[in-house]
Amino acid sequence: MSTRTIALLLAGAGLALSTTACTATPTTPTGAPPSRSSTPTGPSDGPSGSATPVAQVRLADEGAHPFQVALLNLKASDDAGNPAADDRDRLTCGGSLLDERHVLTAGHCFDVEGENPPDPLKDIQVVVGRTTLSSGKGQVRGIADIQVHPRYSTRPLANDVAVITLDEPVTGIEPVTLVPAGDDSHRAGSPATFTGWGAVEPQRDGDAFELSYSDRMKQATVPLLADKACKSAYQKHPDHAAPNLRVSLCTSTADEIGHCLGDSGGPLFVTDGDRVVQLGVVSFSPGCGDPRYPSVYARLSNSDINAFVRKAAGSNG
Numbered sequence: 145m146s147t148r149t150i151a152l153l154l155a156g157a158g159l160a161l162s163t164t165a166c167t168a169t170p171t172t173p174t175g176a177p178p179s180r181s182s183t184p185t186g187p188s189d190g191p192s193g194s195a196t197p198v199a200q201v202r203l204a205d206e207g208a209h210p211f212q213v214a215l216l217n218l219k220a221s222d223d224a225g226n227p228a229a230d231d232r233d234r235l236t237c238g239g240s241l242l243d244e245r246h247v248l249t250a251g252h253c254f255d256v257e258g259e260n261p262p263d264p265l266k267d268i269q270v271v272v273g274r275t276t277l278s279s280g281k282g283q284v285r286g287i288a289d290i291q292v293h294p295r296y297s298t299r300p301l302a303n304d305v306a307v308i309t310l311d312e313p314v315t316g317i318e319p320v321t322l323v324p325a326g327d328d329s330h331r332a333g334s335p336a337t338f339t340g341w342g343a344v345e346p347q348r349d350g351d352a353f354e355l356s357y358s359d360r361m362k363q364a365t366v367p368l369l370a371d372k373a374c375k376s377a378y379q380k381h382p383d384h385a386a387p388n389l390r391v392s393l394c395t396s397t398a399d400e401i402g403h404c405l406g407d408s409g410g411p412l413f414v415t416d417g418d419r420v421v422q423l424g425v426v427s428f429s430p431g432c433g434d435p436r437y438p439s440v441y442a443r444l445s446n447s448d449i450n451a452f453v454r455k456a457a458g459s460n461g
Contacts, residue, residue, distance in 0.1 A: 199335075199399035201344055201364035210273040210317045211420060212339045212361060212410065213239035213247050214282075219260070219267045231277045232359050234269075236262075238340040238410030240320045240422055241272055244313035246457040248320075249409035250425050250442065251296040251306045264290055272314050276360045277341060286311040291456040293449065300385040302392065304427040304442045305449055306409075307456035320411060320422040325450035332370035336395065336414050336423060338439075339363045340407030342432065346400035349381075349431035357406040366395040366402070366439070374438045384430050387440045391449060393424050394438040402439040404432030412441045 215237040220228035228234045239249035247270055254264055262268055265287050274282030289309040296303045323330075330336070341358050374394035378386035387394070395402070395412070403410070403426045412424035424441030431437065444450055 199364075199366050199396070199401045201362060201401045203344075203358065204275055204339065204361040204363045206275050208275065209339050209361065209363065211241040211320050212272075213241060213249070214271040214274060214277060214341065215239060215249065215253060215409065216269040216271060217262050217267060218269060219262045231271070231280075232341075232357070235277060235341055235357070235406055236268070237408045238406070238426065239270070239308065240411040240413075240425075241314060241317060242307070242322070242453070242457045243319050243459070244315065245310050247272075247308040247310065248322075248411070248422070248425060248453060248457075249306050249308060250427055251292040251304045252298070252301060252427070253409045254290055254292060254306055255296070255298070270308060270310060273317050278359050283314050283317070285314065291452075293452050295448075300387050300392075301427050301440070302388045303449060303452075304392075305425050305444075305453060307453055318420075320413060321416075321419045322450065322453060323421050323423050323445050325445060325447040327445045330368060330414060330423060332368050332373075334368050334414075335365050336368055336412050337363055337365050338395075338403055338407065338410060338412045338426060338441075340403065340410035340426065342404035342407035346397075346402070346433035346435075347404065347431050348434045349437060351431070357404075364401050364403075366397075366399075369394040369396045369438050374440070377436065377438055381430060381437060384437075387427075389443075391443055391446050392427065392440050393443040394440055397429070397433050397435050397438055400433040400435055402429055402431075402433035404429075 214235055216231055216234040217236045220234045237249055237253035239247045242248050268287055270285045271282045287308055288311045290306055292306040293303040339361055341361055343357055344362055371389040375386050407426045410426045411422045413420050413422045422444060424444055427440045427442050429437055429439045
C-alpha cells in the first residue's frame with residue numbers, strides 16, 4: 145500500500161497522515177503464528193477502561209474466518225507510481241459476507257478523494273475466503289452496486305457502514321449473522337473478536353508511523369468497553385472529537401491491542417454456537433492499539449443502522 149493510498153484512506157476516515165516517516169513493511173508469517181496476549185488481574189487504570197478478559201492477537205489459522213472479505217484496489221501503485229506488485233499492496237479495506245450477494249464494510253472505504261481515485265464499480269475487487277493475501281486463493285467478485293448509509297459523516301465518523309452488492313454470488317461460505325436491532329446483551333468487559341490484515345504491533349498516535357500490515361489475516365480478542373469510558377478517553381484527545389456512541393461502540397486498547405490501517409470495514413463479532421454474530425464494523429482509532437484511545441466501530445445494534453443494512457441487503461429479518 146503506497147503512502148498516497150494511506151493518506152487517501154485516512155482522509156476518508158477524517159484523520160491525517162503524520163508528517164513523520166511512513167513506510168510499508170509487509171510481514172509474511174513463517175512457522176507458528178506469533179501472538180501477543182495479556183491476562184490482567186483487575187480493571188485497567190488507563191483511560192481506555194477495563195481489560196479484565198484475556199486480550200490476544202495472533203495470525204489466523206489457514207481457512208479460519210472465511211466470511212472475512214478483502215477489498216482490493218486494482219489501480220493501486222507504489223510510491224514511485226508503479227503498479228502494485230501483489231494483493232498485499234492492493235488491499236484497501238476489509239468487510240464481511242452478509243449473504244451470497246452482499247458484503248458489509250465501512251462507509252469511509254468509499255469516501256476517497258484526491259487525484260485519480262478508483263472507480264469502485266470498475267477498480268475494486270472483492271475477495272472472500274482468503275486467509276493469506278498473496279496466496280491468490282478465495283472467490284473473487286466484482287461490485288455491482290454500493291449503498292453508503294445516508295447519514296454517513298466524518299469528524300468524527302458516524303453511521304460508518306456501507307453494503308456492497310456483488311456481481312456474482314459467493315458459494316459455499318457461511319455468512320455472518322447481523323446482531324438484532326436494540327440488542328444490549330453484550331456487556332462491557334465481555335470479549336469480542338475482530339479480524340483483518342492490519343498491523344499486529346501497536347502504534348501510538350503521533351509517533352513516527354511505520355505501516356507493517358500482515359500478509360496473513362490476524363484475529364484479535366478484545367474486551368468491549370463501556371460508553372462512558374470511551375467518551376472520557378476521547379475527551380482527552382487534542383484533535384479528535386469523541387465518537388457518537390449512539391451509532392458507535394468501542395473496545396479497550398488497555399493491552400495495546402486494537403485495529404489499524406488495513407482493518408477498516410472488517411467485522412467485530414462474537415460466536416454463538418455455530419453462528420458468527422457481528423456487532424460492529426471497524427471504523428477508526430488514533431494510532432493502532434494506543435492504550436490512551438479505544439478502538440471505535442459502527443454499532444450494528446443501532447436500530448437505524450441495522451435497518452439500513454438489512455434493507456440494503458434485501459432482508460427484513
